[in-house]
Amino acid sequence: MxxxxxKYMMVxxxxxxxxxxxxxLLLLMSFSVFTLEDNxxxxxxxxxxxxxxIVPLVGGVFSSIYFYNSAExxxxxxxxxxxxxxxxxxxxxxxxxxLSIAYLIGAGLAIVLFAPGISGGMMILSGLFLTNTFIAIGxxxxxxxxxxxxxxxxxxxxxxxxxxxxxxIVLFVTFQMAEYPMEKAMVLISALNPIDLCRILVLLQLDxxxxxxxxxxxxxxxxGTSLGLLISFFVLLLWIIIPYQFARRWFIKKDL
Amino acid sequence: xxxxxxxxxxxGNFVALKDIHARFSNDECIALIGPNGSGKTTLxxxxxxxxxxxxxxxxxxxxxxxxxxxxxxxxxxxxxxxRYPENMSIDQLFTMMRDIRKNDGExxxxxxxxxxxxxxxxxxxxxxxxxxxxxxxxxxxxxxxxALILDEPTAGLDPVSSEILKAKISKECRKSKLIIITSHVxxxxxxxxxxxVFIQDGVIRFSKNLTEIKTDTGEHTLSKAIxxxxxx
Numbered sequence: 001m002x003x004x005x006x007k008y009m010m011v012x013x014x015x016x017x018x019x020x021x022x023x024x025l026l027l028l029m030s031f032s033v034f035t036l037e038d039n040x041x042x043x044x045x046x047x048x049x050x051x052x053x054i055v056p057l058v059g060g061v062f063s064s065i066y067f068y069n070s071a072e073x074x075x076x077x078x079x080x081x082x083x084x085x086x087x088x089x090x091x092x093x094x095x096x097x098x099l100s101i102a103y104l105i106g107a108g109l110a111i112v113l114f115a116p117g118i119s120g121g122m123m124i125l126s127g128l129f130l131t132n133t134f135i136a137i138g139x140x141x142x143x144x145x146x147x148x149x150x151x152x153x154x155x156x157x158x159x160x161x162x163x164x165x166x167x168x169i170v171l172f173v174t175f176q177m178a179e180y181p182m183e184k185a186m187v188l189i190s191a192l193n194p195i196d197l198c199r200i201l202v203l204l205q206l207d208x209x210x211x212x213x214x215x216x217x218x219x220x221x222x223x224g225t226s227l228g229l230l231i232s233f234f235v236l237l238l239w240i241i242i243p244y245q246f247a248r249r250w251f252i253k254k255d256l
Numbered sequence: 257x258x259x260x261x262x263x264x265x266x267x268g269n270f271v272a273l274k275d276i277h278a279r280f281s282n283d284e285c286i287a288l289i290g291p292n293g294s295g296k297t298t299l300x301x302x303x304x305x306x307x308x309x310x311x312x313x314x315x316x317x318x319x320x321x322x323x324x325x326x327x328x329x330x331x332x333x334x335x336x337x338x339r340y341p342e343n344m345s346i347d348q349l350f351t352m353m354r355d356i357r358k359n360d361g362e363x364x365x366x367x368x369x370x371x372x373x374x375x376x377x378x379x380x381x382x383x384x385x386x387x388x389x390x391x392x393x394x395x396x397x398x399x400x401x402x403a404l405i406l407d408e409p410t411a412g413l414d415p416v417s418s419e420i421l422k423a424k425i426s427k428e429c430r431k432s433k434l435i436i437i438t439s440h441v442x443x444x445x446x447x448x449x450x451x452x453v454f455i456q457d458g459v460i461r462f463s464k465n466l467t468e469i470k471t472d473t474g475e476h477t478l479s480k481a482i483x484x485x486x487x488x
Binding site: 083 | 267301304305306307308325326327328329333335339340341342343344348352353355356357
């Protein structure tokens with residue numbers, strides 16, 4: 001039953017025009033980026049910049065809109081003999097499945113074709129992590145806020161924070177503390193933002209970390225090792241699990 | 257078979273239900289009436305676990321319902337103006353509900369009488385209010401549940417369909433099932449209701465048998481009797 005419910009949700013989501021549009025947009029961008037650049041490594045770098053902006057935005061906003069629009073559906077399910085935690089799992093799995101497929105077709109296809117290898121694989125993996133993290137964050141805001149406009153607004157603000165503001169704040173702080181050795185602290189700070197973490201992981205695979213200067217050397221020292229990699233993946237996983245669990249707890253107590 | 261003990265629910269500052277105590281047994285057909293915003297739907301939704309009360313307990317067939325979901329297998333629920341996913345077809349909705357409920361027996365009487373079969377490929381978003389209500393009613397009765405909770409069942413139905421539904425409700429009443437109905441159209445309820453529970457501002461004002469109300473007020477019809485009580 002669980003799997004069937006998931007199937008109904010995924011079919012419902014995949015039917016939406018927004019998912020098709022998203023897939024098509026990614027497809028268009030990924031193929032044009034790789035065909036314009038003759039060096040696959042450069043292409044991957046451009047892909048990275050696009051992915052880090054678009055994937056979190058679409059992941060968050062789409063799941064938020066979907067949840068608001070399926071209020072009726074969810075209300076119907078809650079009145080039926082199904083546990084709320086099952087419904088919640090299905091909502092997340094449906095969104096995750098649909099958006100991950102969209103990313104794999106839209107971006108993954110071009111990456112596999114033009115830039116196969118470890119760096120490409122890391123890129124695909126990062127995209128999938130970010131997709132799921134921002135689905136969880138989007139749902140977290142949505143389940144708590146009843147008003148649709150406000151909920152979507154908060155999701156966009158969160159995206160703005162993670163995609164732009166966070167880096168600005170970090171830059172400001174490092175500038176202020178330029179006298180102090182901040183490199184090691186930077187490693188910790190970067191774990192506070194899943195987008196930054198993904199950026200570092202892919203950049204290190206691309207061997208352009210030399211451009212990052214001394215901080216880059218520290219990053220290589222920490223994230224370049226297999227233990228560092230393992231810890232990074234663990235932190236990225238936490239970025240999915242923690243918002244998911246909070247949203248789940250709120251959903252179970254929500255009045256419908 | 258449903259027992260409510262000290263139920264309290266507030267939405268922000270608004271008190272929706274205040275210390276509700278009630279007991280509904282198997283063979284009763286309860287009319288839950290009261291003005292708009294009195295807490296009828298909140299009470300019904302609490303029974304279904306859709307609204308989580310702050311305080312109090314609800315027992316269904318002796319078991320506490322908080323945090324459990326299996327009990328809903330034995331309840332048929334007809335929500336007020338059923339809200340369904342827009343782009344799902346009626347057929348898909350029924351298939352999905354069958355998947356969820358996994359019931360052995362099916363009671364397709366209303367399904368057949370309302371001739372849902374002929375419109376089953378239509379998307380739920382394109383249905384009129386009355387047609388949605390027919391789908392809604394057919395679904396509530398489909399799995400032959402022990403208890404039926406009907407929120408404004410005849411609202412939006414044409415006279416013919418309304419009579420069909422009323423006949424079905426009274427038939428189920430005679431099978432000693434628990435039926436809880438909210439309605440504003442009191443004349444609709446008169447034919448089969450055994451007890452009237454009047455709720456106002458989140459408090460149960462009274463709970464009396466039909467005959468009791470009529471003798472108390474000296475009126476012959478339910479609507480006049482209730483009007484007399486409300487204005488008193």
